[in-house]
Amino acid sequence: MFMKSVAEQKVLALNGNEAVAYAVKQCDVDVVAAYPITPQTIIVERFSEYVANGEVETAFVCTESEHSALTACLAASLTGARAFTASASAGLALMHEMLFVTSGCRAPVVMAIANRALSAPLNIHGDQSDTMAQRDSGWIQIYAENAQEVYDSVIQAFRIAEHPDVLLPAMVCLDGFQLSHSMENVSVLPDEVVKKFVGVRQFPKVLTHEGKLAPLRLDPENPMTIGPVAFPNYYFEFKRQQEEAMRKAVEVIRQVHNEYARISGRSYGDGLLDAYYLEDAEIATVCLGSTAGTVKAVVDELRAEGVKAGLLRIRAFRPLPVEGIQKTLGNVKAVGVMDRSMSFGGHGGAVFHEVRHALYDLDKRPMVVNYIYGLGGRDTNLTQIRAIYKDLQEIAQKRRVEAPIKYVGLRE
Amino acid sequence: MTSKEEEKSWKEISIAAVCWKPNTEFLTGDWKTYKPVRDPAKCTRCLLCAIFCPDGAIHLKADKNDIEFDYDHCKGCGICANECPVKAIEMELK
Numbered sequence: 001m002f003m004k005s006v007a008e009q010k011v012l013a014l015n016g017n018e019a020v021a022y023a024v025k026q027c028d029v030d031v032v033a034a035y036p037i038t039p040q041t042i043i044v045e046r047f048s049e050y051v052a053n054g055e056v057e058t059a060f061v062c063t064e065s066e067h068s069a070l071t072a073c074l075a076a077s078l079t080g081a082r083a084f085t086a087s088a089s090a091g092l093a094l095m096h097e098m099l100f101v102t103s104g105c106r107a108p109v110v111m112a113i114a115n116r117a118l119s120a121p122l123n124i125h126g127d128q129s130d131t132m133a134q135r136d137s138g139w140i141q142i143y144a145e146n147a148q149e150v151y152d153s154v155i156q157a158f159r160i161a162e163h164p165d166v167l168l169p170a171m172v173c174l175d176g177f178q179l180s181h182s183m184e185n186v187s188v189l190p191d192e193v194v195k196k197f198v199g200v201r202q203f204p205k206v207l208t209h210e211g212k213l214a215p216l217r218l219d220p221e222n223p224m225t226i227g228p229v230a231f232p233n234y235y236f237e238f239k240r241q242q243e244e245a246m247r248k249a250v251e252v253i254r255q256v257h258n259e260y261a262r263i264s265g266r267s268y269g270d271g272l273l274d275a276y277y278l279e280d281a282e283i284a285t286v287c288l289g290s291t292a293g294t295v296k297a298v299v300d301e302l303r304a305e306g307v308k309a310g311l312l313r314i315r316a317f318r319p320l321p322v323e324g325i326q327k328t329l330g331n332v333k334a335v336g337v338m339d340r341s342m343s344f345g346g347h348g349g350a351v352f353h354e355v356r357h358a359l360y361d362l363d364k365r366p367m368v369v370n371y372i373y374g375l376g377g378r379d380t381n382l383t384q385i386r387a388i389y390k391d392l393q394e395i396a397q398k399r400r401v402e403a404p405i406k407y408v409g410l411r412e
Numbered sequence: 413m414t415s416k417e418e419e420k421s422w423k424e425i426s427i428a429a430v431c432w433k434p435n436t437e438f439l440t441g442d443w444k445t446y447k448p449v450r451d452p453a454k455c456t457r458c459l460l461c462a463i464f465c466p467d468g469a470i471h472l473k474a475d476k477n478d479i480e481f482d483y484d485h486c487k488g489c490g491i492c493a494n495e496c497p498v499k500a501i502e503m504e505l506k
Binding site for chain 2 (some may be wrong): 009104105106109166167204206207208209210211216224225226227228230233234236237238240241244
């Protein structure tokens with residue numbers, strides 16, 4: 001089942017940002033264009049050292065803003081290059097316009113996001129407001145739990161994004177500071193194993209204005225115009241194609257994850273969802289990212305006490321694995337969805353909206369409540385998570401939800 | 413915009429909004445207010461106007477020694493008149 005590369009790995013001490021840079025170094029990336037912002041800066045800083053040392057053959061472009069950084073990556077990607085950038089918070093917000101242009105042009109740019117709160121008031125610490133605000137931008141979003149998964153996810157992201165059935169840009173999200181700046185042991189694969197795994201970009205053929213079928217990339221030998229303008233008679237059709245690519249990405253993420261598991265010996269659930277003690281769970285939480293580590297510790301304690309507690313960690317939030325959510329949570333009595341961002345004026349946070357929505361079509365569905373936590377880098381500890389499970393136990397017992405949206409660790 | 417074609421489904425068209433036919437059939441020349449008119453006596457055939465035209469609407473004639481305006485696509489921007497070193501092009505109200 002496993003290949004010999006599993007045993008050829010070495011262990012390095014890397015923080016999450018360094019794990020990203022190391023993975024990108026191994027992925028044979030042609031162009032990196034970026035602009036610094038905390039807590040992402042280390043990613044591009046480390047990568048610039050690889051460039052300066054001649055360890056990579058990558059064109060490194062320092063731009064005047066994040067908007068330009070993503071635009072440069074988009075342009076490079078459309079010529080057939082493999083392109084990478086990284087950002088966070090206000091930087092990602094400034095990219096907003098180009099996020100949609102990148103996905104609309106079907107350019108498989110990979111971007112790491114060290115999740116950080118949005119101003120105002122200014123806050124450099126971790127929460128997921130920045131990427132949640134971009135969830136409708138047509139990008140694949142993968143949230144990692146630890147530095148090891150960050151490394152693994154970046155390598156997988158290139159394969160997923162560039163898959164001819166997908167061709168969508170992808171974000172790998174790591175919680176600012178909790179992951180970006182925390183050093184952990186990270187097992188890394190040999191360079192040649194990663195290079196072989198990511199392979200070279202493949203280009204599906206498209207019909208051009210010259211009436212020719214040509215690979216989808218800007219090439220003077222086969223001129224084409226990508227994503228210029230579509231009027232009301234065609235715009236809608238192109239958007240429907242993007243949704244189809246997202247649906248196909250569900251299976252591609254699973255396949256790439258499984259293939260990667262064979263070369264690395266590491267897997268994260270089915271690649272989309274990481275289910276922890278959910279087979280017989282009566283109460284469960286749902287979360288994204290590093291918080292899952294803390295939650296798993298609490299689940300272990302509760303299981304030792306005989307409580308049927310579980311956790312569903314959503315690894316792929318875009319595309320949302322709807323069937324998997326229904327299958328893993330369908331028989332749970334009470335589900336607490338944890339959101340590390342707010343949707344002001346909405347009914348709870350984004351993850352809550354989507355998970356509760358996914359469960360609505362089931363004949364017998366769990367009660368689902370929302371816990372908003374950890375905004376602006378506020379710590380979430382074992383005691384608070386235990387209190388969430390206690391709350392869920394009461395909801396399951398009473399079969400009644402009194403307050404669907406609660407705030408964890410907030411001074412009332 | 414004067415073209416009407418059979419409209420295709422999302423499954424039939426190129427992805428990434430790649431254009432699958434040239435846009436020359438869209439006769440966009442009616443957007444202009446002013447049109448370029450050349451004085452052939454002044455013109456030195458330097459072809460700078462054809463190079464500067466942002467719309468590719470100044471064509472070289474077959475023998476490549478002269479130009480002609482493609483009024484079906486010229487938007488009347490006036491760049492050719494501005495760039496002409498001998499002022500052989502005038503912009504006239506259409």
